[in-house]
Amino acid sequence: MNFSKTLENVKAYEAGKPIELVVRDFGIDESKIVKLASNENPYGVSPKVKDVLRGYVDKAYMYPDDSFYELKELLAKKYNLTSKNVVIGAGSDQVIEFCIHVKAKDKKVLVANTTFAMYEIYAKVFGAEVIKTKDDMHNLEQFLEMYHEHKPDIIFLCLPNNPLGECLDKKDVFEFISKIDSDTLVVVDGAYQEYASFKDSAKKIDPKELIDTFPNAIYLGTFSKAFALGGMRVGYGLADENIIKTLHKVRPPFNITTLSLKSAITALGDEEFVNYSIEQNFIEMKRYEEFAKANGFNFIDSYTNFITLLFENTKFDSTVIADELLKRGVIIRNLKSYGLNAIRVTIGSKVQNDRFFEEFETLIK
Amino acid sequence: MNFSKTLENVKAYEAGKPIELVVRDFGIDESKIVKLASNENPYGVSPKVKDVLRGYVDKAYMYPDDSFYELKELLAKKYNLTSKNVVIGAGSDQVIEFCIHVKAKDKKVLVANTTFAMYEIYAKVFGAEVIKTKDDMHNLEQFLEMYHEHKPDIIFLCLPNNPLGECLDKKDVFEFISKIDSDTLVVVDGAYQEYASFKDSAKKIDPKELIDTFPNAIYLGTFSKAFALGGMRVGYGLADENIIKTLHKVRPPFNITTLSLKSAITALGDEEFVNYSIEQNFIEMKRYEEFAKANGFNFIDSYTNFITLLFENTKFDSTVIADELLKRGVIIRNLKSYGLNAIRVTIGSKVQNDRFFEEFETLIK
Numbered sequence: 001m002n003f004s005k006t007l008e009n010v011k012a013y014e015a016g017k018p019i020e021l022v023v024r025d026f027g028i029d030e031s032k033i034v035k036l037a038s039n040e041n042p043y044g045v046s047p048k049v050k051d052v053l054r055g056y057v058d059k060a061y062m063y064p065d066d067s068f069y070e071l072k073e074l075l076a077k078k079y080n081l082t083s084k085n086v087v088i089g090a091g092s093d094q095v096i097e098f099c100i101h102v103k104a105k106d107k108k109v110l111v112a113n114t115t116f117a118m119y120e121i122y123a124k125v126f127g128a129e130v131i132k133t134k135d136d137m138h139n140l141e142q143f144l145e146m147y148h149e150h151k152p153d154i155i156f157l158c159l160p161n162n163p164l165g166e167c168l169d170k171k172d173v174f175e176f177i178s179k180i181d182s183d184t185l186v187v188v189d190g191a192y193q194e195y196a197s198f199k200d201s202a203k204k205i206d207p208k209e210l211i212d213t214f215p216n217a218i219y220l221g222t223f224s225k226a227f228a229l230g231g232m233r234v235g236y237g238l239a240d241e242n243i244i245k246t247l248h249k250v251r252p253p254f255n256i257t258t259l260s261l262k263s264a265i266t267a268l269g270d271e272e273f274v275n276y277s278i279e280q281n282f283i284e285m286k287r288y289e290e291f292a293k294a295n296g297f298n299f300i301d302s303y304t305n306f307i308t309l310l311f312e313n314t315k316f317d318s319t320v321i322a323d324e325l326l327k328r329g330v331i332i333r334n335l336k337s338y339g340l341n342a343i344r345v346t347i348g349s350k351v352q353n354d355r356f357f358e359e360f361e362t363l364i365k
Numbered sequence: 366m367n368f369s370k371t372l373e374n375v376k377a378y379e380a381g382k383p384i385e386l387v388v389r390d391f392g393i394d395e396s397k398i399v400k401l402a403s404n405e406n407p408y409g410v411s412p413k414v415k416d417v418l419r420g421y422v423d424k425a426y427m428y429p430d431d432s433f434y435e436l437k438e439l440l441a442k443k444y445n446l447t448s449k450n451v452v453i454g455a456g457s458d459q460v461i462e463f464c465i466h467v468k469a470k471d472k473k474v475l476v477a478n479t480t481f482a483m484y485e486i487y488a489k490v491f492g493a494e495v496i497k498t499k500d501d502m503h504n505l506e507q508f509l510e511m512y513h514e515h516k517p518d519i520i521f522l523c524l525p526n527n528p529l530g531e532c533l534d535k536k537d538v539f540e541f542i543s544k545i546d547s548d549t550l551v552v553v554d555g556a557y558q559e560y561a562s563f564k565d566s567a568k569k570i571d572p573k574e575l576i577d578t579f580p581n582a583i584y585l586g587t588f589s590k591a592f593a594l595g596g597m598r599v600g601y602g603l604a605d606e607n608i609i610k611t612l613h614k615v616r617p618p619f620n621i622t623t624l625s626l627k628s629a630i631t632a633l634g635d636e637e638f639v640n641y642s643i644e645q646n647f648i649e650m651k652r653y654e655e656f657a658k659a660n661g662f663n664f665i666d667s668y669t670n671f672i673t674l675l676f677e678n679t680k681f682d683s684t685v686i687a688d689e690l691l692k693r694g695v696i697i698r699n700l701k702s703y704g705l706n707a708i709r710v711t712i713g714s715k716v717q718n719d720r721f722f723e724e725f726e727t728l729i730k
Binding site: 058 | 403409414487
């Protein structure tokens, strides 16, 4: 059977190895496995959300309110916007897909050389050409140059950037967008913004200020990271009403589950848990920085809940390290497929990080 | 900002009114509302699934196993196929979207005049032209005629058909597909097949027989109806490995939630509940048939968990009836937007159906 030619060169996304797979492949006891590969919140689901969900599983047979009325109202209130500025996605991932679908089908997108893989995957799925900057990290001069040269329909800025962890300053981002024409959609992916703005207020992007200043910008947020609901698949886009109205045309009905909706609504009411998670994250991150220094390799200063350890100019090979750690039940992300001799490690809980350091040390000695 | 021209004529799907909205709009107490609008299973989540989910909410912070290994294995076993014949969607809805994306982008699809709205909506979203038969119900002679005239890339057969409830016989379906060329994808949407095959074995489509006989056919199944997980958004497609491999190219990672995956796996192990739901459904459906006869209007013989009541040649207007029922807290689906003076009512539990009959009677007296 023949299929759309657009898809011939599309490869599927490679997700972080789930614990089930490691149990299966290596016969390691599930309780012994430490997964630091998918940037999940190591402090687990907030106690409030757990309580509410347990009482709500009875509703799983019913479709959710497809208007997502309550969640949109709460997000609008949180960001001082109206619900007409909000679209809900199955993770902010799905909002990325919506953006490419409505704006860049068979056209062009511009991204950093090393950034969130889904920009490129969705772009290819929709037949768009992917233009990349030369530098791995976000370099706005290069972005501007490529913008003038290629006239992309969408520019993706990942702030902070996954999988490297670096983050541009807000003032530089605003200056950059001011130079972009109003028919180019600028996507500001803030999946890890809660972490970045905690660490350094110069990184903080206020969605209202962003979209009030630039009607061609959209801000993406997620419940998967600081809000600890990675498994529930809830994200959102915040933008001018005209953009949101168009994104809704490609949104499938009931695109988040009944329990996802309830969990996101509840999580928004538990800022205490979110703040605790973020504070702990940076306390534990310090230990990774010290560990790297002690063992003679570099790292990228991170504004997220993960850290990228660089093995260039060392005796270490990221593929060997990733494979050996996996055999010992520690799952991290090898960045070799990005052309880097580096690994990305989610900052886990104290116990999880202890385990990482311990296994890593036995490996390199 | 300019968007893809394809989207100019796209309208969003209108979902059944959720209970929250009726509470809000009419100030009716939530406990007094009966929702018979979205063909949810009125017997609620199976007790086994509830138990397992309650114990599993702690995992909501973790992404699911994106390979859906266990669920695919169980489905493969259930249908005597291999996991390479299985793709998982966020509802079978999403598999419809995948099919259109890979096969009919900017091309043509053929559907019955009155059938599941999402075929047309996804087709339009992907720029495909929608060809419809003349008759509301599935008429295979007309399908064949239109096929020869228009050479569609996908043909959708909804067996049984939503929102009308009728169902073609398996032998007629197989005879029809045998006349279709091997480069046309035939989608057999079996969302309500569990109900149809219980009522009449002549309607039963065995997925393995279907896809072994026709490598250009795909069978769609769902956990939303007989398996009582409408809110969890899990469905699947079963087809030849080559089709499945291509559909995976457009599948977003983590397209069902961690709790959805667990609930579907658990639901597959509770056939007893499914059988009970289906038996009760047809016992209660008899009451609707008698009610229609007693009140002088027709209905369509239904092979699903809903019934379509026809008000043609009566004094009743479906819009008035739907609105008046809504004010009384009974939510059903008006089919006026399909050009029919008819309503579609989900077969509820005994108590829910009692309420429908009671409110309907006060309305028409």
